[in-house]
Every structure is written in structure tokens, then in C-alpha cells.
Amino acid sequence: MIxxxxxxxxxxxxxxxxxxxxxxxxxxxxxxxxxxGFGNIAEGTIYPLLLRLTKNGCICATLKASDTGPARKYYSLTNTGKEELAQFQKDWLELSTAVNHLIGENSHG
Amino acid sequence: MIxxxxxxxxxxxxxxxxxxxxxxxxxxxxxxxxxxGFGNIAEGTIYPLLLRLTKNGCICATLKASDTGPARKYYSLTNTGKEELAQFQKDWLELSTAVNHLIGENSHG
DNA sequence: GTTTGTACTTTGCATTACAAGGTACTGCTA
DNA sequence: TAGCAGTACCTTGTAATGCAAAGTACAAAC
Incomplete structure (x- = not known):
């Protein structure tokens, strides 16, 4: 579990x-x-996060009926969301590079 | 900046x-x-974290005088700290694998 | 009509990085 | 002597965010 x-x-x-x-x-x-491989992410995590992203203008929702249960909120990315996603991938690369560099250096020590 | x-x-x-x-x-x-490559990590981040790790029994400190300023607290890992470090590296691998998998799949459509 | 699975929401909490401010020692300069 | 920069550590309060817990509601199976 992460x-x-x-x-x-x-x-x-x-x-x-x-x-x-x-x-x-x-x-x-x-x-x-x-x-x-992220493990079980609680609903109390997912839904507030989706609301936050909606409020930030990163995603927008469309309500659609379902045959097998209550209606679903389908989300899609806005332009802001696409920019945010690009920034996330950049930030993740920066972080993972730094951490891997740090952990890796350990074995040269 | 991360x-x-x-x-x-x-x-x-x-x-x-x-x-x-x-x-x-x-x-x-x-x-x-x-x-x-972690950027500037504030002192208000570092020192509380070191205190926390000390309290958790992961590290222990030895005070040593310095020629160029006030005394320094030199830290070293305890056995608990070594276990914690191993766990961190495992967790990091799990996280980075999952995220890279997710980001990578994006390009396969 | 009770349970199971699907699907979304809300409230309150714990953790943790950080800003801001403080203390204190050394060495340099005026 | 006074003042400043660099080194070195600490504390308080704040903001962000994942999550537990509880609730609402619809459909299908039993």
C-alpha cells in the first residue's frame, strides 16, 4: 500500500x-x-478531489443515466485542465528525477 | 520548483x-x-522534520562544535531508521511505478 | 423487503510542508 | 565598541489534502 x-x-x-x-x-x-497499482483510493478522496478540480476549472461534468445504477457524472478536461496536466507531468518528472538521483547515488557512496 | x-x-x-x-x-x-534538484527546502520544513524523525526513533543526534559558527547536530540512522528507509524506497518504487505506468499508457491511446 | 453493487456527497480529522519570526555563535569591518 | 553577514537551530500558526465515517439514492437479485 502506498x-x-x-x-x-x-x-x-x-x-x-x-x-x-x-x-x-x-x-x-x-x-x-x-x-x-495505486491501491484502494477512498471515495472520500476521489469525489472531493473531482469537485475541487471542477471548481478550479480543470474539468467539467455531464450527467448521464446508467442502466445498472444511479446516474453518472462523466468528466472531461478543459483547456485549463490540459495545461494543468502538462504541468503535473513536468513536476512529476522533476520530482522523480531528483528522488531517483538521490536514491541511486546511495549505492555509489 | 517542485x-x-x-x-x-x-x-x-x-x-x-x-x-x-x-x-x-x-x-x-x-x-x-x-x-x-529539490529546490530550496525551507528551514521551517527541515528542522521540524528532523525532530519528528528523532521522536520516532529513526535518527539520533550528536552535538558537535564548529569552527565557523554555532554547534551542529549531527544525525545518524538507528536500526528503526534503516528499516524506515528500506520501507520508503519500497513505497517510492511502488508509487513511481504506478504513476509512470499511468502516464506512459497515455501515449498508447 | 432486504441485501448487494453501483454512484455521489458531506463533515471532520490527521499529516505535513512552509512562512515568519526568533535565538545564538563566529568573523569581519568600521 | 557596534554592526553586519553567514552559519545553525527552534517555534508558532497556516494551508493543502488524503481519508474515515456516515449519509443519500437507484437497480437487480434473492
């Missing part, structure tokens, strides 16, 4: 990434993240 | 990594992290 603290500042970008692939909704996002 | 939220849950492990290479003190750790 510690929850490690997910801070990362989940938002991950969700933008998932949505960028295709329109999707909260419940499905949580399932996809689990399949991707 | 966003501060992205550093949550990561800085602790990074500091353990730095200390594992050789005994060092707060001020020097902040300089090393900057050199490693």
Missing part, C-alpha cells in the same frame, strides 16, 4: 491523466487507479 | 537517505537537497 501522504499533490494529476484518456466518472476512476 | 504538496511523505525518506550516506546536520541537508 502511504496516503505520498499521494498528496499527485492524485490530482493522476486523475487528470485518467480523464485525458477518455471521459469517465468518479466510481470508474477509483477502479482504474486500483488496477494501476 | 510543488510543496508533492513533497509530502517524500521528504522524510529523502532525509533518511541523505543521512544514511554519512552523518550530517540540518543546515547541510538543506544544501544537499538543493543540489540534488
Amino acid at each position: 502511504p496516503s501522504q505520498m499521494l498528496k499533490g499527485i492524485l490530482g494529476g493522476c486523475i487528470l491523466t485518467v480523464i485525458s484518456r477518455e471521459e469517465t466518472y468518479g466510481y470508474e476512476i477509483s477502479q482504474k487507479l486500483r488496477q494501476m | 510543488p510543496s504538496q508533492m513533497l509530502k511523505g517524500i521528504l522524510g525518506g529523502c532525509i533518511l537517505t541523505v543521512i544514511s550516506r554519512e552523518e550530517t546536520y540540518g543546515y547541510e541537508i538543506s544544501q544537499k537537497l538543493r543540489q540534488m
Whole structure:
């Protein structure tokens, strides 16, 4: 299990990434993240995050009926969201480079 | 600049990594992290974190005089700290694998 | 009609990076 | 002597954010 603290500042970008692939909704996002190896991300994490991203203008929702349960909120990226996603990927690269550099150097020591 | 939220849950492990290479003190750790590409990590981040790690039994300090300023607190890893470091590296691998997998899949459509 | 699975929401909490301000020692300069 | 820069550490309060817990609601199966 990835510690929850490690997910801070990362989940938002991950969700933008998932949505960028295709329109999707909260419940499905949580399932996809689990399949991707993020472990079980609580609903109390996903839904507030989606609301935050909506408020920030990164994503927008369309309500669509479902045959198998209550209606779903399908999300898609706005232009702001696309910029935000690009920035996240840049930031992630910077972080992972620094950490891998640090951990890697350990073995030369 | 790496966003501060992205550093949550990561800085602790990074500091353990730095200390594992050789005994060092707060001020020097902040300089090393900057050199490693983490940007300027505030003192208000470093010192509380070192206190926390000490309280958790991950590191322990030895006060040593300096020729060029006030005394320094040199930190070294305890056994608990070594376990914590190993766990961090495992967690980091899990996280970075998941994120890279997610970002990478994006380009396959 | 009760349960299971789907699907979204809200409240309150814990963790943690950081800004801002403070203390204190050394060495240099005027 | 006074003042400043660099080194070195500490404390308080704040903001961001993942999550637990609880609630609402619809559909299908039993």
C-alpha cells in the first residue's frame, strides 16, 4: 500500500491523466487507479478531489443515466485542465528525477 | 520548483537517505537537497522534520562544535531508521511505478 | 423487503510542508 | 565598541489534502 501522504499533490494529476484518456466518472476512476497499482483510493478522496478540480476549472461534468445504477457524472478536461496536466507531468518528472538521483547515488557512496 | 504538496511523505525518506550516506546536520541537508534538484527546502520544513524523525526513533543526534559558527547536530540512522528507509524506497518504487505506468499508457491511446 | 453493487456527497480529522519570526555563535569591518 | 553577514537551530500558526465515517439514492437479485 502506498502511504496516503505520498499521494498528496499527485492524485490530482493522476486523475487528470485518467480523464485525458477518455471521459469517465468518479466510481470508474477509483477502479482504474486500483488496477494501476495505486491501491484502494477512498471515495472520500476521489469525489472531493473531482469537485475541487471542477471548481478550479480543470474539468467539467455531464450527467448521464446508467442502466445498472444511479446516474453518472462523466468528466472531461478543459483547456485549463490540459495545461494543468502538462504541468503535473513536468513536476512529476522533476520530482522523480531528483528522488531517483538521490536514491541511486546511495549505492555509489 | 517542485510543488510543496508533492513533497509530502517524500521528504522524510529523502532525509533518511541523505543521512544514511554519512552523518550530517540540518543546515547541510538543506544544501544537499538543493543540489540534488529539490529546490530550496525551507528551514521551517527541515528542522521540524528532523525532530519528528528523532521522536520516532529513526535518527539520533550528536552535538558537535564548529569552527565557523554555532554547534551542529549531527544525525545518524538507528536500526528503526534503516528499516524506515528500506520501507520508503519500497513505497517510492511502488508509487513511481504506478504513476509512470499511468502516464506512459497515455501515449498508447 | 432486504441485501448487494453501483454512484455521489458531506463533515471532520490527521499529516505535513512552509512562512515568519526568533535565538545564538563566529568573523569581519568600521 | 557596534554592526553586519553567514552559519545553525527552534517555534508558532497556516494551508493543502488524503481519508474515515456516515449519509443519500437507484437497480437487480434473492
